[in-house]
Amino acid sequence: MGEQAETAAKAEKAEKAENAETAEKTPAEGFFDAAVALLEQVRDGEAAAIEAAGKLLAETVSEGGRIFAFGAGHSSLPAQDTVYRAGGLAVMNLLNVPGAVGVDVRPATMGSALERVSGLAAAALDSSPARAGDALIVISLSGRNTLPVELALHARELGLKVIGVTSVAYAQQTSSRHTTGTFLKDHCDIVIDSRIAVGDAELTAEGVGAPFAPASTVVASAVMQGIVATATVELARRGVEPPMLRSANVDGGHDWNAHVMDAYADRIFYR
Template sequence: MSSTSDRGERGNSGENKLAGQYFDAAIGLLERVRDEEGAAVAAAARAIADTVESGGRLFAFGAGHSSLAAQDVVYRAGGLALMNLLAVPGVVGVDVMPATLGSALERVDGLAGAVLDTSPARPGDLLVIISLSGRNSLPVEMAMNARALGLTVVGVTSVAYASQTRSRHTSGTFLKDHCDIVLDSKISIGDAELTAPGVAAPFGPASSVVTNALLQATMAAAAGELAERGFDPPMLRSGNVDGGHEWNGRVFSEYGDRIFYRH
């Protein structure tokens, strides 16, 4: 394995200096979450396995760019077929126009309750909530209401925001305060890993890289946990390999009552 200094020497030469620095920063964060979040990942994996084994359903929610990680574990080749996207109109990704409307909707009180009340989520299910800052009303209320409904809540957030920023929720609390399990992405305030002469603002966000990896690691651990219990985890295959569509069709048929992205 190459050392960090070796990577830096290769990546920081010539015109690729900033690209190399970004890769080094992302790798460093990935190594940190691997080394420091192992217990939380294992706990989240067990909770997911418990939910699958007991007949529950899995949901993921994120707003804005945090929705990228939620979407990455839904209907994904190599992923658990039972993971569903809990969509909130106007905040999934940046396709709403103007894009700033999505940010405004994250601060609207009461929206999370309306979404959960009209969703198929029920007691015994599990909800993964992704929010980098964890400070806006929508993720905070989503966690509060989900737990009140009897769902297990796994939060994926940067815990640093709770000590260095103020909550935008009326309770003064953050997402991390209302979760059964918290996965800390370790992302610094502002989500920008690089600075350079001539560039006025910090740049090089790494939250998507780290959060996606953290969630995929958790899903992998959950699949392994289920297998160890003797329960064949319902995984999806790529539709671009021979037999993939047929495989997925059998999974959809067996677990159709717990898969909502096909309705």
């Protein structure tokens, strides 16, 4: 191949590569790319906080404490994903605030309304098994509503350690709905920033009147699993056999889980 032909071939190859890079992505590809980018940001930027949160849970379990997780509305999904979960710690418990999940009540908007009710958090926490020495993970995308703020505030007053999973951007770009003007992040021992932008929507498209494709659940769920994984390994490092659950759909899984739940019966509240 002559020099001129070789140069032309290289130029054509470069043009094809550039066209491939700039080709319009499908909506699914756009969402996956956005979610992966966010996960990488959190993995790299929040590594120390996630490590600290996992070690805090391990310390809590080692010292006989209990672990609770809470999220209102769709923020409840990452919390639920760690409770009675194959491959997870048996001692993860969901803190129950009736009606706050949102999507399981009618109308669904009731959940959003309850997030703004003062006193609900304290009543729920005081009625729960939580006590001094326990750990509570509060998941709230915005961290601005009364419920998560009061829950974290009251939990610390009771002697619990609080881990917050929230988007710090909301504290920088929105106003608090709590009477103190504070956010969830202001009442936590450890804060993990989900890096989600205000509005929680990663895509826009012609003909679609509002941004769409929220990624907060993907990121918060990954954070929660990262915390639990860290706690699991830390327990083993401390010489404590982690109380792991196995899938009930594999041979021996049900019997294994029954044994673990009996051993930790005083710290499991979903049976």
